[in-house]
Amino acid sequence: MSGGGLWNSLVKKVDACTVEVNFKGKEAKSDTILIEDAYDETKGTFALYDAEETVKGTVTLKPAKKISHQGIKIELIGIIAITNDREEKHEFTSQCHKHEPDGGELKVDKDIDFEFDCPKQFESYRGLNARVSYYIKVTVVKGLKNILHKQELWVHKPDHTKQKAADNSGKSAYFKEKDFSKGVSMEVGVDDTLHIEFRYDKKLFHLYERVLGQVSFKVVKLDLQAGEVSIVKREYIGVGENQFFESETLQKYEIMDGTPIADEVVPIRIFLNSVPRLTPTYEMVHNLFSVKYYINLVLITGDNKRYFKQQEIIMYRKPGQL
Secondary structure, eight states: OETTTTTEEEEEEEEEEEEEEETTTTSGGGGGEEEEETTEEEEEEEEEEEETSEEEEEEEEEEOEEEEOOEEEEEEEEEEEESSEEEEEEEEEEEEEOOOOOEEESSSSSEEEEEEEOOOOOHHHOSSSSEEEEEEEEEEOSSSSEEEEEEEEEEEEEEEHHHHHHHHOOOOOOOOOOOGGEEEEEEEEEEETEEEEEEOSEEEETTEEEEEEEEEEEEOOOOEEEEEEEEEEEEEEESSSGGEEEEEEEEEEEEEEEEOOOOOOEEEEGGGGGGGGGOOOEETTTTTTEEEEEEEEEEEEETOOOOEEEEEEEEETTOOOO
């Protein structure tokens, strides 16, 4: 995408007609977002919108020769694509403006303004098996072959409800000592040979926050050689008996190297804004998919036995967070 003046635009030539989609007020770098899709190994820059924001702009048609048409449609559409054995697409929102429905001719450049205020209830998303996309779709209706062009835009939806809940839970200074007894606890025990406790300060986090915690080794009679804490993303597809999920470790942190001693305490600090591909938690998007996040604790013995413990954390987006 390239920007200039008061508009950002993308230009594409289709059937001897150049189509420009210009998003009004999206000329600044802060009004766009670079998305790197690690799953498709693609990247692109898109105009960025808040879910409550009206989408405004202009479509410019530049015919290289006279074009007879039977009407022009400009649409904002939202589509969820689910990939399993095959790709299934589900349209969940749309709004359409029709121009010159009785037909006409394109002889010179033509500007058509658009403004869409239809609901954008889900965030744009790129995942392992699910995608949420919003497009401006331009259709010049012709007798044999329509002129079609789609330009994607990106939508964020800050969660004001979770933000309020986090604010009401109480604020603490950045360097204030944490009382982990009031946080979330996970315990790992193996008979009387291993007992550890992993505590972290809370369960609800915004995307730029940090996770503070500690691992306490109560009983250690196993030959522990390594320990890891990781942030795991789990994408659920479908509902009920047909539901399946895939897990992805987004980032891994080594917390110990060598056998700890009893009563040893290892501090944990995870800065979430450094975790790649982190999104808010999504609960059953259009009854098609969900995205959840977990803190995963792994302990590894000298003979490579692994002991796991996992706990869900809830992620949300604050206003202004990319």
